[in-house]
Amino acid sequence: MVSHVSTIAFQGLNAIDVDVQSMITNGLPAFSIVGLPDKAVAESKERVRSSLYSMGLSLPPKRITINLSPADLQKEGSHYDLPIALGLLVGLKVLSQEEVSEFIAFGELGLDGRITAVSGALIAAVHANSLNRGIICSEASGPEAAWAGDMSIIAARTLLDLVNHFKGTQVLASPQPKLTDYQETEKILSDIRGQSLAKRALEIAAAGSHHLLMIGPPGAGKTMLAQRLPSLLPPLEAEEALEVSMVHSLCGQLTQGSIVHRRPFRAPHHSASHVSLVGGGHRAIPGEITLAHHGVLFLDEMPEFSRNSLESLRQPLEDKIITVARANHHVTYPAKFQLVAAMNPCRCGFAYDASRACRRIPQCINDYLLKISGPFMDRIDLCVSVPEVKFQDLQAAPSSPSDLLEIKARILQARLLQKNRYQHFPKMSQTNADVPLKFLEEITPLSTEGTALLQKASHELKLSARSYHRLLRVARTIADLNADSTLGYEHLAEAIFLKTQGYFSSQSF
Ligand SMILES: Nc1ncnc2c1ncn2[C@@H]1O[C@H](COP(=O)(O)OP(=O)(O)O)[C@@H](O)[C@H]1O
Ligand SMILES: [Mg+2]
CATH class of the missing domain: 3.40.50.300 (P-loop containing nucleotide triphosphate hydrolases)
Incomplete structure (x- = not known):
């Protein structure tokens, strides 16, 4: 009989379902893991064998095969230990297939059967929740997984605690989400x-x-x-x-x-x-x-x-x-x-102070600024x-x-003001710095004096199109800080001044 336990593989911030299939058959004693495991997954069998031994269980002298499906996806990390161990416990009839089918299992095992925290528990829990499943993880990962929402979380300290929980002889408390006070x-x-x-x-x-x-x-x-x-x-x-x-x-x-x-x-x-x-x-x-x-x-x-x-x-x-x-x-x-x-402003740092500056000023300033x-x-x-x-x-x-x-x-x-103005925009574009370019003219209507100032600044400062747009965005923020709905001359003037002040101060030496 083949037992199935679900876990995940990471692809960026996305979780991909992985089905851990275990089979114990007659034949020469062997323990093999297939399905593109990396070194950490391949070594998993030693940790799993030892963890089961710590519970008083030894693997039968049979042919044990673990397949991590889909088999063409690279499996990386140590979090496959727990699903592999659970698959074998089902194979050994310690746990039933139905019990583990409702969960995604995720955790590393120590040789003494301890379940260790691994990174990515929140991603695993969010994914499990989206599938209407629970998660089995280490006790330390519990509070992190608890942020994924209302779901069943079994956060156990050891493999034995986990088995006892399923048998009903020891009930594990549900972990609670934590907040840091900054x-x-x-x-x-x-x-x-x-x-x-x-x-x-x-x-x-x-x-x-x-x-x-x-x-x-x-x-x-x-x-x-x-x-x-x-x-x-x-x-x-x-x-x-x-x-x-x-x-x-x-x-x-x-x-x-x-x-x-x-x-x-x-x-x-x-x-x-x-x-x-x-x-x-x-x-x-x-x-x-x-x-x-x-x-x-x-x-x-x-x-x-x-x-x-x-x-x-x-x-x-x-x-x-x-x-x-x-x-x-x-x-x-x-x-x-x-x-x-x-x-x-330069390598010695004292370009502004002639009494302390090195003798290479102003060449030193130019060399340093040119690094950017x-x-x-x-x-x-x-x-x-x-x-x-x-x-x-x-x-x-x-x-x-x-x-x-x-x-x-x-x-x-x-x-x-920005939140209200951009409430219909995607979440990523809700500040003046991020609002899409096509709305920029709409939110920064210019007066005649404002246009004249911008024209002069563009000409004298040789502003690129990017700098021009960024300047408008900063001016919009300055107006918002003042709660002014229209973009005035003074907002643009401050934005132009602050865009260049530092650069020109260091250049004037
Ligand atoms: N404007 C300031 N007001 C109060 N303390 C300052 C100020 N600037 C520097 N310090 C003091 O100098 C230390 C170093 O400041 P830091 O911000 O690291 O300087 P910088 O990064 O400009 O070299 C600070 O820990 C503080 O004790
Ligand atoms: Mg510093």
Whole structure:
């Protein structure tokens, strides 16, 4: 008799059904797994044999064959241990076929029969729920799976606990979803002294999800400013939270099974490889840009990133997805992130201060800025300088909590205006930065003075079509922060100033 247990294989964020078929027949004793298993799956038989032994069961001296169907799909990972063990338990008549048929099984086994957590439990549970089935997983994966909705979840610590649960001698409690409280670790904007221009740019970036570059000497607060952006961003919507959590689940980065409800803030080090940034490698895993989906990707010391890594961000910055190629197929991951970058104006960092600057100024500034290509700079919406903090500013009292509340209220209001305006658009296009191009003219009607200003700016700054459109989007956000329905001269003027201020400040030396 052939027993069947369901599990899944991952293809990007999608789950593909895999039927684990087990058969115990007469013949020379053997244990083979077929159906394109990778090394981790092939080694599974040792863990399964040992786990059964730990329960006092030994495999019969017969021919045992496991087939992972569909047989032409590559099977990767250690989560096949549990379905294989359950299939054999059915074959050995410890469990009945009907009992396990209602579930998708997903977990790794230890030699002592312990069920270990594996990444991707949320994806597996969401898939099981869509099929009206339950899920069997490790105790540690339970809280993560519980986010998939109202479904039957058996989260067991060991294989023996699982069998006892089915036999009715030990009832396992249903796991409960968990939430992380981020408030304790939150960094607030009031810690930053001075830097009013950069704070304003941060406010606009937060309100419209625009890309921001900060240029300034070391120790001026660039990193501090960027780290405070998450505190200004609205929490994730339910649908976004599930999408982001599925990415984090696939990468095994959901802390203690708690769903992600705050926008991710990813700050990869500049030594990060191209693959760790955009995704790929042997198993085509998601990279930092996918982990920053619906959140922020912070590139500190941007010119220190390899040219290859930076240039590879250009396409996802436009398309908001990344397609990772593997030897035999392609995997597409979401990558809708807000880029925040920081850099010194030159290598020594003191280009603004003649008394401390190196002797290579201004050549040094040009060399350093040229590390960022023209097409990359074209995608940056706001570029501001972050000058050294003055002693008076450091000594001054911190800004009052009401100032921060005002900023937050303005951002909330701008976000609400956008949400209402774009409510009929797809979920991915509900901010000024993401609204489809064909609606841009409709949402940014220009006055005569506004048109004249734009014409002058386009001519003098040699704006590309992309920069022109991005400028309109930023101006729309500035108007939204002010709750102005029409796009005025002052909104456009501020958008033009903030697009170029940082770049020209460093060029003027
Ligand atoms: N504007 C500021 N207000 C208050 N403290 C600051 C400010 N700028 C820098 N600092 C202090 O300097 C440290 C380094 O700041 P950081 O943001 O890392 O500088 P940068 O990234 O510009 O080199 C901070 O931890 C803080 O103690
Ligand atoms: Mg820094």
